[in-house]
Amino acid sequence: MFVDTAKVKLEAGKGGDGAVSFRHEIYIPKGGPDGGDGGKGGSIIFQADKDTNTLLDFRYNPILKAENGRNGAGQRAAGRSGHDLIVKVPIGTVVYRLRTGDAAWGTPTSDSAVGEDAAAGPVRDQIADLVKDGQQAVIAHGGDGGFGNAHFKSSTRQTPRIAEVGEPGEAFEAELELKLLADIGLVGLPNAGKSTFLSVVSNATPEIANYPFTTLTPQLGVATIDGQDLLIADIPGLIEGASEGKGLGHAFLRHVDRTAVLLHLVDVYNDDAGQAYQTIRNELAKYSDLKNRPEVVALTKCEGLDPEIIKMQMSAILKINPTAKIFPISARAHQGIDDLLRELRDEILSFSSRPSSVGTSYAGQPTEPSPSETNLSVSSGIDVATSEGKNRSSKDNIPSIPVIKLSDKQLKNTWQVTKQDDKFIITGEKIEKFARRTDLNNYASLNRLRDIMKKLGIRAELTNQGATPESIISIAGKDFPLIEQ
Numbered sequence: 001m002f003v004d005t006a007k008v009k010l011e012a013g014k015g016g017d018g019a020v021s022f023r024h025e026i027y028i029p030k031g032g033p034d035g036g037d038g039g040k041g042g043s044i045i046f047q048a049d050k051d052t053n054t055l056l057d058f059r060y061n062p063i064l065k066a067e068n069g070r071n072g073a074g075q076r077a078a079g080r081s082g083h084d085l086i087v088k089v090p091i092g093t094v095v096y097r098l099r100t101g102d103a104a105w106g107t108p109t110s111d112s113a114v115g116e117d118a119a120a121g122p123v124r125d126q127i128a129d130l131v132k133d134g135q136q137a138v139i140a141h142g143g144d145g146g147f148g149n150a151h152f153k154s155s156t157r158q159t160p161r162i163a164e165v166g167e168p169g170e171a172f173e174a175e176l177e178l179k180l181l182a183d184i185g186l187v188g189l190p191n192a193g194k195s196t197f198l199s200v201v202s203n204a205t206p207e208i209a210n211y212p213f214t215t216l217t218p219q220l221g222v223a224t225i226d227g228q229d230l231l232i233a234d235i236p237g238l239i240e241g242a243s244e245g246k247g248l249g250h251a252f253l254r255h256v257d258r259t260a261v262l263l264h265l266v267d268v269y270n271d272d273a274g275q276a277y278q279t280i281r282n283e284l285a286k287y288s289d290l291k292n293r294p295e296v297v298a299l300t301k302c303e304g305l306d307p308e309i310i311k312m313q314m315s316a317i318l319k320i321n322p323t324a325k326i327f328p329i330s331a332r333a334h335q336g337i338d339d340l341l342r343e344l345r346d347e348i349l350s351f352s353s354r355p356s357s358v359g360t361s362y363a364g365q366p367t368e369p370s371p372s373e374t375n376l377s378v379s380s381g382i383d384v385a386t387s388e389g390k391n392r393s394s395k396d397n398i399p400s401i402p403v404i405k406l407s408d409k410q411l412k413n414t415w416q417v418t419k420q421d422d423k424f425i426i427t428g429e430k431i432e433k434f435a436r437r438t439d440l441n442n443y444a445s446l447n448r449l450r451d452i453m454k455k456l457g458i459r460a461e462l463t464n465q466g467a468t469p470e471s472i473i474s475i476a477g478k479d480f481p482l483i484e485q
């Protein structure tokens with residue numbers, strides 16, 4: 001079964017806790033601290049795999065967990081790191097992190113939910129697009145292990161009883177979407193001859209039959225013309241109202257969303273080829289910006305047909321779109337196929353150097369690695385990026401306003417205090433990381449966190465905002481009083 005969308009819950013491994021331990025050796029009466037560090041939690045890594053072609057597995061197995069790191073032990077023994085979980089996904093899988101604002105699941109991202117639209121459901125942030133066989137992306141990071149007490153020895157602190165707890169691994173819900181990567185997308189009414197065309201020009205063996213909706217799942221095939229490979233995606237036929245869910249709906253259009261050019265097949269035996277053409281154009285217009293995608297039209301099943309009929313059908317299409325490029329073909333009799341493939345190849349190449357193509361969703365992935373080295377979308381993708389660069393440089397004459405940016409390190413140190421009911425919520429990369437690693441049940445650890453708050457200036461701000469010693473402070477979901485009661 002072909003499944004091209006899935007929702008999964010991800011839970012990367014927790015880091016192991018650091019140990020509190022002291023050396024006990026026979027001739028060393030007062031051994032120093034020797035608690036080892038906890039191991040790192042395993043991460044969840046997705047890997048594009050050419051032999052995987054559906055997201056079906058995720059429907060059966062919607063929770064992915066990586067192994068936790070082990071705790072540290074005495075004699076400076078570090079805990080073993082948790083194994084990463086490598087998950088194979090089809091090439092063309094796009095991963096979105098869902099931001100539901102639901103604190104019950106996962107750690108919400110610390111940045112504010114820009115553009116959140118309650119009516120439209122959770123906001124999706126694209127976090128990976130796996131377009132090349134073997135390409136990997138860390139989707140959920142494992143937590144760091146906590147330091148053992150051996151780390152906390154100093155001249156003033158000879159017997160530290162502090163160890164950090166391991167950080168939790170990232171946990172969140174993700175949506176996966178398979179968007180096939182191809183140079184050419186086949187569109188047309190059911191029975192137009194799309195799969196037959198694919199079977200004739202490529203090595204693919206799609207199902208073909210004389211009834212509508214033969215093709216139920218997208219298919220890929222590679223055609224070769226003059227030594228160049230063209231990757232073609234065949235999708236189920238569209239009908240009027242597909243965008244409202246009629247027929248098989250227009251959900252499959254996502255598989256031609258990343259193609260450089262559409263091949264629109266129109267059956268010459270239609271009563272009115274113009275109307276058939278218009279129906280599909282209307283449906284394409286309702287799906288993102290596919291109506292602006294370069295298009296070539298093939299009038300199919302033309303073998304042995306009266307040239308007058310072919311001409312009549314071509315002019316019916318030209319009436320709808322006077323600039324349409326129409327090729328009469330017959331897949332069955334192998335007529336007009338090579339000329340059509342050459343035109344498609346030229347379209348792909350010119351698409352790649354067309355500045356106006358920047359900003360289409362296809363061009364939205366310009367710097368991603370290509371699906372295959374020989375595939376023409378290689379040049380499409382990379383050249384699009386270049387043309388965008390050219391556009392930018394033409395604007396270089398405009399005097400630019402200097403923007404002062406914080407360094408990465410400064411950004412990590414920044415924090416914010418917000419009052420929510422009776423609690424003071426503190427956010428900030430560095431302070432949250434420390435808090436996650438603090439064992440609230442360990443008095444010495446908690447006081448270390450309070451020290452760090454003081455050093456970063458948070459304590460002063462809390463007092464400014466009216467915090468009292470009993471006030472509850474909340475950092476990274478951990479609550480404790482400002483001063484030990």
Ligand SMILES: Nc1nc2c(ncn2[C@@H]2O[C@H](COP(=O)(O)OP(=O)(O)OP(=O)(O)O)[C@@H](O)[C@H]2O)c(=O)[nH]1
Pocket residue numbers: 188189190191192193194195196197207208209210211212213214215216235236237238300301302303329330331332333
């Ligand atoms: N005479 C003739 N028949 C053709 C030609 N190409 C396709 N057909 C026939 O048209 C019918 C439909 O072909 P398919 O390739 O399955 O059509 P499709 O567009 O993939 O249809 P769906 O998958 O249902 O959307 C089949 O009976 C094919 O044999 C052709 O060049 N000449």
Ligand SMILES: [Mg+2]
Pocket residue numbers: 194195196206207208214215235236237
């Ligand atoms: Mg078909």
